[in-house]
Each structure stands twice: as structure tokens, then as C-alpha cells.
Amino acid sequence: MNANYLHKPQSVRGFTPPPTFSARKLVGGFTLVEMIVAIGLFTIVTFLVMSAFLTVISADRHSRGLRIATDNLNLALEDMSRRIKTGTQYNCGGGTGTNDCVDPGPSWGAGKEIFEFIDQEDDRIKYQRGVGPGPLVGGGCGAVWPSGQGCIVRVKDFSSAVATSPEIDIKDLKFWVYGSSEAAKNIQPFVRILVGGSVKASATDNPEFQIETMITQREMDL
Numbered sequence: 151m152n153a154n155y156l157h158k159p160q161s162v163r164g165f166t167p168p169p170t171f172s173a174r175k176l177v178g179g180f181t182l183v184e185m186i187v188a189i190g191l192f193t194i195v196t197f198l199v200m201s202a203f204l205t206v207i208s209a210d211r212h213s214r215g216l217r218i219a220t221d222n223l224n225l226a227l228e229d230m231s232r233r234i235k236t237g238t239q240y241n242c243g244g245g246t247g248t249n250d251c252v253d254p255g256p257s258w259g260a261g262k263e264i265f266e267f268i269d270q271e272d273d274r275i276k277y278q279r280g281v282g283p284g285p286l287v288g289g290g291c292g293a294v295w296p297s298g299q300g301c302i303v304r305v306k307d308f309s310s311a312v313a314t315s316p317e318i319d320i321k322d323l324k325f326w327v328y329g330s331s332e333a334a335k336n337i338q339p340f341v342r343i344l345v346g347g348s349v350k351a352s353a354t355d356n357p358e359f360q361i362e363t364m365i366t367q368r369e370m371d372l
Contacts, residue, residue, distance in 0.1 A: 211352060212351050215349075215351040216349060216351040218317065219315065219351065222314060222318060223314060223349070223359075226302060226313040227361065229313065230302070230313065233269055234267060235367065236269065236270040236369075237267040237268055237367070239267055239330070240267050240330040240339050240341055241327070241330070242325055242326060242330075243262040243264055243265075244264035244265075244278075245266065249327065249331060250328060250329070251327055252327070263278055263279050263324060264276060264277070264278045264325070265278075265327070265341065265343075269306075273307050274307060275304065276306075277302065277305075277323075277325075278302075278305070279322075279323040280295075280301045280302070281298065281300050281301075282299065283296070286305070286310030286311070287305070292312055295316060296316075299316070299319045300319055300320035300347065301313070301320050302345075317350045318348075318349055319349075319350070319356070322344065322345065322346035322347065323346075324343070326341065327339070328340055328342070339367040340366040341364070341365050342363075342364050343365065344362050346358070
């Protein structure tokens with residue numbers, strides 16, 4: 151046999167070479183439809199979570215605003231009650247001396263918007279409703295108050311102070327006095343107070359309130 155023939159490749163010598171196999175690496179991925187579905191689900195879930203989160207934040211701000219405003223109103227009424235309780239010479243409607251206005255009637259219009267008395271330091275105190283940004287001594291609430299918004303003003307010997315915060319709109323403040331005049335000395339003097347208005351809890355929510363309280367003079371006057 152020719153030696154050159156033995157050194158030729160098998161394909162040349164008439165033999166078919168055995169097949170060779172190689173491992174093919176499979177590369178995974180997402181189809182376009184799968185990507186669209188995944189992005190859509192992610193967007194929906196994110197929207198729901200953010201909506202719930204913003205709702206919680208809004209509710210918390212509303213709750214805090216309402217609590218702060220009501221705390222201020224409670225403190226104002228508590229301070230008013232303490233001063234009136236320890237005072238004398240109740241005067242319904244303002245002025246010197248004593249004066250009763252005993253018939254509350256069926257509506258807010260029956261009471262008086264001004265109440266005066268002598269406090270325990272022998273100073274004359276006047277409570278009244280102020281409105282708007284005008285001067286306190288002229289029936290206003292100060293420069294920071296919006297037009298038409300009410301407040302409770304305390305006047306003490308020609309010096310005035312606002313008892314409520316700008317978050318509270320005092321729409322009604324009425325007083326009734328019993329037992330203070332000379333004709334009613336068989337009754338221990340007391341005053342009935344009605345306060346009505348709204349609380350600015352948020353930019354869109356202003357819940358209304360009406361509070362009634364009765365304060366009896368501590369010093370015996372029968």
C-alpha cells in the first residue's frame with residue numbers, strides 16, 4: 151500500500167469522519183409580552199401603595215391639625231372659666247356695675263356678645279367676639295386674621311389679647327348672666343356661655359362645633 155495514501159485524511163481516503171458534538175449554551179430571557187405585563191403590574195402596585203401612603207399622611211395631618219386647634223380652644227375656654235369663676239360684678243352686655251340677661255331664648259340672637267366683670271386682681275375684664283384683621287380695641291382680631299374670620303378677644307384695662315388661635319373661626323359668642331343684679335340676690339351669680347364656629351383642620355376640611363358651658367361665681371353673693 152502506498153505510504154502516501156495512509157497519510158491522507160480520512161475524507162480523502164473515502165471514509166466519513168465521525169460527527170463531533172459541542173455543548174450549546176442556552177441564553178434565557180423575557181418576551182416583549184412578558185415585559186409589558188410585568189411593567190403594568192409593577193405600575194399598578196406602585197400606584198396603589200403610593201395612594202395608600204398619601205391617604206395615611208393626609209389623615210395624620212388632618213388629625214394633628216384638628217387636635218391642635220381643639221386643644222387651643224379648650225385652653226382658651228379653661229382660662230376664661232378660671233378668670234370668670236374668681237371674678238365678681240358680672241355684667242351682660244358690657245358697662246359698669248352689674249347687669250343680668252336671663253332669657254336665652256330659642257336662638258343665638260337672644261344673648262349678648264359682650265361680657266364684663268371684675269377679676270380677682272380688681273381689674274375690669276371684657277370678653278367679646280372680634281372679626282377680621284382690624285385692631286383689637288376696635289373689634290378686630292389683629293393683623294394675621296383673614297377678613298371675616300372671628301376670634302375671642304380679652305380686654306383688660308385698655309390692653310387687649312386674642313384668646314383663640316387663627317386656626318379657629320369663632321362665628322358666635324353669646325353670654326347670659328343670672329343672679330348678678332340687685333333684683334336677683336337670692337341666686338348665686340353665674341354666666342352661661344355659648345361658643346360656635348369652625349376648626350381649620352386642613353385646607354379642605356373645616357368641621358363646625360358648638361360648645362356650651364356654665365360658670366358660677368366662686369365668691370358667695372346671696
